[in-house]
Amino acid sequence: VQLQASGGGLVQAGGSLRLSCAASGFTFSRYAMGWFRQAPGKEREFVAAISWGGASTNSADSVKGRFTISRDDAKNTLYLQMNNLKFEDTAVYYCAKDSKSFRFLVGAPVALDVWGQGTQVTVSS
Numbered sequence: 632v633q634l635q636a637s638g639g640g641l642v643q644a645g646g647s648l649r650l651s652c653a654a655s656g657f658t659f660s661r662y663a664m665g666w667f668r669q670a671p672g673k674e675r676e677f678v679a680a681i682s683w684g685g686a687s688t689n690s691a692d693s694v695k696g697r698f699t700i701s702r703d704d705a706k707n708t709l710y711l712q713m714n715n716l717k718f719e720d721t722a723v724y725y726c727a728k729d730s731k732s733f734r735f736l737v738g739a740p741v742a743l744d745v746w747g748q749g750t751q752v753t754v755s756s
Contacts, residue, residue: 632656632745636726639750646716646754652709652726652747660684660704661732665740666711668722668752678724679711682736689738694720718756723749 638650650666665680679690679700688700699712709726730744 632728634726634728634745634747636724636747636750639724639752641753641755642716644716644718644754644756647712647714648716648752650711650713650724650726650750650752652711654707654709654728657728657745658732659702659707663729663734663736663740664700664702664709665727665729665743666700666709666724667727668720668724669749670719670722673722675725677739680736680740681709683729683733687736689736691739713752716752716754718754721752721754723751725749 633655635653661683663682666678667675668678669675681688681700681702685702697715701710726747727743728745729740730742
């Protein structure tokens with residue numbers, strides 16, 4: 632079971648990036664997935680989540696209206712489209728898998744059993 636995050640980089644404030652998370656070793660479509668981030672000196676925090684099947688999404692207030700989570704089950708890939716990036720979005724971004732299949736998504740997922748390696752997003756002001 633593996634998650635491979637990619638797409639991070641250096642971008643100016645106001646710019647955009649799209650992160651991808653390629654999944655393998657499990658039936659991707661059956662699991663809710665999430666994005667989290669960790670800035671230097673801070674704890675890891677929830678960014679966005681999407682239910683299995685993609686019908687439901689949740690996101691942190693700090694990214695609402697700017698970030699969009701989506702999934703392509705045919706490609707076993709999770710995405711995070713990030714627009715109007717701010718300096719405070721600078722962090723390492725991680726994708727993660729819910730530990731239980733077909734779980735109903737309520738708020739931020741709390742039981743995650745597989746994490747990607749992280750991809751660095753740096754926003755210059």
